[in-house]
Amino acid sequence: xxxxxxxxxxxxxxxxxxxxxxxxxxxxxxxxxxxxxxxxxxxxxxxxxxxxxxxxxxxxxxxxxxxxxxxxxxxxxxxxxxxxxxxxxxxxxxxxxxxxxxxxxxxxxxxxxxxxxxxxxxxxxxxxxxxxxxxxxxxxxxxxxxxxxxxxxxxxxxxxxxxxxxxxxxxxxxxxxxxxxxxxxxxxxxxxxxxxxxxxxxxxxxxxxxxxxxxxxxxxxxxxxxxxxxxxxxxxxxxxxxxxxxxxxxxxxxxxxxxxxxxxxxxxxxxxxxxxxxxxxxxxxxxxxxxxxxxxxxxxxxxxxxxxxxxxxxxxxxxxxxxxxxxxxxxxxxxxxxxxxxxxxxxxxxxxxxxxxxxxxxxxxxxxxxxxxxxxxxxxxxxxxxxxxxxxxxxxxxxxxxxxxxxxxxxxxxxxxxxxxxxxxxxxxxxxxxxxxxxxxxxxxxxxxxxxxxxxxxxxxxxxxxxxxxxxxxxxxxxxxxxxxxxxxxxxxxxxxxxxxxxxxxxxxxxxxxxxxxxxxxxxxxxxxxxxxxxxxx
Numbered sequence: 001x002x003x004x005x006x007x008x009x010x011x012x013x014x015x016x017x018x019x020x021x022x023x024x025x026x027x028x029x030x031x032x033x034x035x036x037x038x039x040x041x042x043x044x045x046x047x048x049x050x051x052x053x054x055x056x057x058x059x060x061x062x063x064x065x066x067x068x069x070x071x072x073x074x075x076x077x078x079x080x081x082x083x084x085x086x087x088x089x090x091x092x093x094x095x096x097x098x099x100x101x102x103x104x105x106x107x108x109x110x111x112x113x114x115x116x117x118x119x120x121x122x123x124x125x126x127x128x129x130x131x132x133x134x135x136x137x138x139x140x141x142x143x144x145x146x147x148x149x150x151x152x153x154x155x156x157x158x159x160x161x162x163x164x165x166x167x168x169x170x171x172x173x174x175x176x177x178x179x180x181x182x183x184x185x186x187x188x189x190x191x192x193x194x195x196x197x198x199x200x201x202x203x204x205x206x207x208x209x210x211x212x213x214x215x216x217x218x219x220x221x222x223x224x225x226x227x228x229x230x231x232x233x234x235x236x237x238x239x240x241x242x243x244x245x246x247x248x249x250x251x252x253x254x255x256x257x258x259x260x261x262x263x264x265x266x267x268x269x270x271x272x273x274x275x276x277x278x279x280x281x282x283x284x285x286x287x288x289x290x291x292x293x294x295x296x297x298x299x300x301x302x303x304x305x306x307x308x309x310x311x312x313x314x315x316x317x318x319x320x321x322x323x324x325x326x327x328x329x330x331x332x333x334x335x336x337x338x339x340x341x342x343x344x345x346x347x348x349x350x351x352x353x354x355x356x357x358x359x360x361x362x363x364x365x366x367x368x369x370x371x372x373x374x375x376x377x378x379x380x381x382x383x384x385x386x387x388x389x390x391x392x393x394x395x396x397x398x399x400x401x402x403x404x405x406x407x408x409x410x411x412x413x414x415x416x417x418x419x420x421x422x423x424x425x426x427x428x429x430x431x432x433x434x435x436x437x438x439x440x441x442x443x444x445x446x447x448x449x450x451x452x453x454x455x456x457x458x459x460x461x462x463x464x465x466x467x468x469x470x471x472x473x474x475x476x477x478x479x480x481x482x483x484x485x486x487x488x489x490x491x492x493x494x495x496x497x498x499x500x501x502x503x504x505x506x507x508x509x510x511x512x513x514x515x516x517x518x519x520x521x522x523x524x525x526x527x528x529x530x531x532x533x534x535x536x537x538x
Contacts, residue, residue, distance in 0.1 A: 058263025
C-alpha cells in the first residue's frame, strides 16, 4: 500500500518519531521505557487491544465486574478481553453470567491463565524494573508439595531429604541428574541449544532410571511449559537448571513468583509510567494496518484510530513486539525470503497452558500438613491417551503469598502445559478438566461448602511461539529490512528461556542492538544474560 493513497478518506497528517513500537508486551514496553528514559528518544507504542501487556493480562473483581488496566468489564467484556491474549473460558461453576451477577469474583486478582514468574525479586524482569526505577514486588512460593496420583498421597517435600514417593535408587539418580545439570556452564547450555532435551538426556544416561527421568520431565514442563522432551530445546531448559546454584534459589526456598493486586499487569503499567514521564506514550485500541517499507527500508506505519480514520506515523526505526507467527499481519511476506516465511508459518508452534482459578473460603492443604504457600506438583495424571506427553499438573495458592483474594479467603490454582493443537481440541481439554475436578472433589473434605466458584481458561499460545528444535530464533535485527527490529521472549539468537523473564532480557538485547550499548552486562549478572555468541572462525 502506498501511504499517499486514500482509504476511508484522506490520511491524517504524518507524525514523526525516533522509534515506533508495535505491541505493548513486556518486551515492547520495556524497550520503549529504556529508549525514552535512558536515551531521550521520542517513542510511541501502538497496541491494538484496549489494554496493554500482551499475554500478561490480569483482572481484579470489583462487585459484579472485573477490571483490567482501568477498564470495567462485565461477563461479555471479560470474554472479549481474554480473546485479546488468545485465552478463553472452557468450563466454569456456576456459569460465567451468574458468576458476574453474584459478584463471586469480587476481591480476587487473577491472570489470564497460570502466570508464574521465575526467580521473583532476583529475576531479569525485576532487575530491569529496578534499573528503570519502578520496582514491582514479586513474592515467591515457600516450600514444595507433591501429590502421588497413583496413591493420592500428599507430601510436604522436606529440603535435602529423600523424596518419599521415590525409591532410594530413584532419589539417588534424581540428585545425580540435578547435580550434573546444575554444574553446566552457559557455554555448555549454548552448545545444546539446537538439540532436544530427550537426546541430551539419553546421551548422558539420564533416562535409564524411570523415577529420575519422570522427575526431570516434570521440572522441564514447569520451566518450559513443554511436556514432551523431544519437542523442547535442551539449551533453554538447561539454562534454568544451570543458574539455580548461582542465583541461590530453588522450589523449596521459593523460585516461582506472583504479584499482588493488580497482578502481573503491574509490570507493564510500571514501565509505562517511566515511558510517559520521559515523554513517550502508548496508544491503546490502535491497530497497525501495515509497516511501510520502501527500497528495503522501514519508513513508518499506517495506523487505524478508534474512529476508523487512518494515519501515517513516520520513523526509520520500527520495533515489532508481536509473536513470530503473527508478524505477517503487519509485515507483508513479500519483504522476506519465502523459505523463512514458510518456516515461521508452518513449523513454529506454541506451548499452551490450561489453568483454573478456584475461589475458596478456607485452606484445603492444612489437613494434609502442607504449607499452603507451597508450589505443588501432581505429575502423570494422564498417560498414553494420545497427548504429546504425560499430563503433569501444578498447583499453588497464590493468595497465600500476595494480596490476591478477599480477606480470609484463598485462591487455588491448577495449571498444566499442553500443545497449541491439544489446547484447540475440546475433548482433550475437558479430559484434563474432568480429571482435576474429580480429584479435587474426592480429595478435599467439604469442598461443596468451601468452593465459591471455578473458572477454567485455556490458552493455546500462553508461552509464545517457539521454533522447532534445530532452528534458531528469529534475529532481533532483521537481516531483510533495514530499520526493522523484533522484541519478545522468542527473538534473538542468544536468547534462552521465555515468558516475562525472556521478554525482559530481549528488551535489553534489542536496545543494545539499536544503540550499540551493553545494558545487558550492566544490568544483569552473568547467569541472567543471553547465551554466549558463537565464536567466529576467520
